Amino acid sequence: MEFTGLLFPPRAATPAEVHELTTTNFRHTSLENGFQVMGKESREYNCLGWAIQSRSFLQDEALFQDIGKTVTFMQSHGYELTEDQIVADIDVWGVRHWETGIVEITHFALKTEFGWTSKLGYDMLIVHGRYDLECLDEEEEGVYGEIVGHFRRRDGGSRRKGVSLGEVCAMARCDCSSNKADCCGKGGEVSAKL
Numbered sequence: 001m002e003f004t005g006l007l008f009p010p011r012a013a014t015p016a017e018v019h020e021l022t023t024t025n026f027r028h029t030s031l032e033n034g035f036q037v038m039g040k041e042s043r044e045y046n047c048l049g050w051a052i053q054s055r056s057f058l059q060d061e062a063l064f065q066d067i068g069k070t071v072t073f074m075q076s077h078g079y080e081l082t083e084d085q086i087v088a089d090i091d092v093w094g095v096r097h098w099e100t101g102i103v104e105i106t107h108f109a110l111k112t113e114f115g116w117t118s119k120l121g122y123d124m125l126i127v128h129g130r131y132d133l134e135c136l137d138e139e140e141e142g143v144y145g146e147i148v149g150h151f152r153r154r155d156g157g158s159r160r161k162g163v164s165l166g167e168v169c170a171m172a173r174c175d176c177s178s179n180k181a182d183c184c185g186k187g188g189e190v191s192a193k194l
Helices: 015-024 029-033 047-051 061-065 067-076 165-172 180-187
Strands: 003-012 036-039 079-082 090-097 102-112 115-119 125-128 146-153 189-192
Touching: 003 125, 015 029, 047 102, 047 115, 061 067, 061 102, 067 079, 067 102
Parallel strands: none
Antiparallel strands: 003 036, 003 189, 036 125, 079 146, 090 102, 090 146, 102 115, 115 125
């Protein structure tokens, strides 16, 4: 299955999109400094589906509540835990409940050539700074908490720079050989399986 509605290269967020993500839906105030839009709103996949490159809305609560099941699931998709954030391909976000010691997993972000990317629930797919989604206020609606873990690809190690535009274009069957601006219809919408 391919991802649809992806934008290459990602475009700057509109003022309305910044307002939406900083005041209404997720309240990520750190995104006020800017982010890029890489994909349209979609109910076809969520953050975990994007992170493992499966166009699926993966909702199994156990994957978000049981770290052991999360690790097993990620291993079955070719990822391994790493403590080294430099080689991480996927960051895992969570809220630490200090009174119980439980970490509730809330989000997964994927490193790409453009930077860290996140599919925000049913909302858009964005490119953002690594820590831009951090919010430690448990009372805040839509909170993702903080980065609580990292995964890297098992086959050949980390991508280091993330998924490349060339990989995306090859999957979308467009020619990136000359110039990134010419790839995928000069910044148009494409369908791709990364």
